[in-house]
Amino acid sequence: MRRDTFLRSMVALAAAGSLPGVARASVNLKMMIPANPGGGWDLTGRALGKALQDAGVAATVTFENKGGAAGALGLAQFVNANKGDPNALMVMGAVMLGGIITGKPPVSITQATPIARMTTEYNVFVLPADSPLKTMKDVVEQMKRDPGSVKWGGGSRGSTEHIAAAMIAREVGVDPARINYVPFRGGGEAVAAILGGNVTVGGSGYSEFAQYIESGKMRAVGVTAPARVKGLNVATLKEQGINVEIGNWRGVYAAPGITPEQRKALTEMVLKALKSKAWAESLDKNGWTSAVLAGAEFEAFVERDFAALRATMVKAGMV
Structure with missing residues (x-):
């Protein structure tokens, strides 16, 4: 193929959105972090934002912190302000489920769209x-x-x-x-x-x-781990005769009301980001364990974990 013909073909593909990476790399994402700066959700959200850009699936990622009520305030703002927006994401995790169980807020995580579990800690x-x-x-x-x-x-x-x-x-x-x-x-x-x-x-x-x-x-x-954590020279509670084990996983959700196609596209973007060099560096730096789970499997996991967490909290006298 002549060089000028090849270039014209590439331009046509790009204009049609068919060139691999071109359409998604132009996306400007916004991410809700339902906690104040400096915490685990903040670190996770900003690390994911960097990974999305490093993977070439997002042009920019902007962040908004909204702390309070175990993430329920940020969740409410995210759900109410982003209905149908395919470029909105929110970090969440086990802490939010616990807050929903104890606080019984008017908004529920089931109103947002599950994308993927990313880590456990x-x-x-x-x-x-x-x-x-x-x-x-x-x-x-x-x-x-x-x-x-x-x-x-x-x-x-x-x-x-x-x-x-x-x-x-x-x-x-x-x-x-x-x-x-x-x-x-x-x-x-x-x-x-x-x-x-x-x-x-x-x-x-x-x-x-x-x-x-x-x-x-x-x-x-x-x-609170079942066994010694790599890089952390400290005994587990179980080793010390206290039979307590609990993990803190973190995931990401999308806005309510997006289409199945938009959900699939966001899931693919996040999964690609979780394979990036930037994300691998974040895992190592923060001592996070990769625990990737996406799609229907992630949605089912959240339902199971919500029930298990509630049972644990009832047993501990918190509910």
Whole structure:
């Protein structure tokens, strides 16, 4: 084929939207992060945005943070403002399900469109470096003596660290209703409270505490994983005789009212992003475990996890 003929053919393909990568790479996406800056959802959303661009499926990604009520405020804004918009995404996860169970907001996650689960992460409990308590055993003993004297700091009520704290109390013979849990709207607020000594023990994903653990400003005393987490030299709660295990997965949803074709296109974009170099670097940097699940399988998983989470919270005395 002559060069001028080839170029004309390529231009025609591009104009028709048939050239691989051309149509989708021009998309300008917007992403709702239903939490304040600095937390796990914020880190995840911005990492996904970078990966979408790195994979060549989005030209730009803009972000909006709306914290509060375990993500319910951001969810409500996302659902109400983006109906039928094929270029809108929202980060969510187990924490949002927990918040819906405890808070019973007027808007439900079932109103949005499931796209994919991306990662799972276990909660790490930490103490300020200068705390008189040095181990999880110390925390438990103090809680047994006076449950209200131990302030547990973490995400919104219904978050996985809140559930884990209630489960720990129940396992060691303390009424979960008596735990003193202090919720924060974002990871940045929780970190400040822990470093400032305003809470006794803090809980969150390792990615939010990593730099402070590594610098010695926080002491990790337990993780809610079934086995030791790679790169984190801290015993699981199970190893310490506390039979508590809970994971914190994160996923992404699209707006309500989009067509099946639009949902398929967004799913393909996200899945391609999750194979990018930028995403691989984010997994490694933040200690996230890849847990990709998409389409109908993801939707069914959310339904099952919602039921399982509710059962766990009922057992822990939270519902």
